[in-house]
Amino acid sequence: MHDLQPVTALGGADPHIDTFDHITITGNNGLALASVAARMGHEKACHTALKKLLGTVPAPGKAVLHDPEAGFWMGPDQWMIGAPRETHELLADALKNKFGDAASVTEQSGAWVCFDVIGPAMPDLCERLCAVPIRRMVAGDAQRTMIHQLGCFVIRRDNPEHIRILGPRASAGSLHHALITAAHSVG
């Protein structure tokens, strides 16, 4: 048996935390992710399964912040489902059992890096980073956008000072650099 130690997207055993005066950027290591894409002709069955899972089907540009599984809309008939990694490490397999032939499910945990940006300067930082209309967004809004030339999701959480950013894990260092640069500039 191999004895392998998991590392975070930025390397090391523990998530990176960067603290500034008005903002804290925390690497979130605790997410399991899987995408769900409705198969053609099975859209209704997929919606029913999503409703059972999340309570409601995430509308375009929206997230459903449900516990333990949460989900957001990625594109027409496509959603991302997230859950705590501790309890849902095999999320994709579990979802496949629930959706059956209604949807194609793809493991996404290893594809994304997640940063939680929290603090009173969050809207200022977000405006320097990307083109989402952060001050018009409300809790539960989720938008895909470009940050530092990387396609990322920006999700506004219940706490009005909190956004969650999902970006490509292979470019975690670049995304982290962009976040830190923006955090310095909002001082």
Place this chain on the structure above:
Amino acid sequence: MIIDHPLLGPRDASEFTYMGDAKLIDRPDWQSQTAAQEFYEYGYLRDNPAGWHEELWFHEAGDRSWLVVTRNTVTHDISKVELARDVARARGRSK
């Protein structure tokens, strides 16, 4: 230029990539007697109108959907934006 996405509302054109004439949806039947000629025209011949033009745009920095945008090539006015899959299905493509 602002593209009014049918699902997400007005979005800046910098989020999109132009993917060509919307006539690309009308792929010829490969079993047709005149398939070679039709594919030549499909592959190479394009109108280049000064005026209204139906175009394919890809929302690359957004929800990754393909759109059919009716745009005036002279004024950059946009009169209509539809999901390409709805247009294709209305024309009998993809069942």
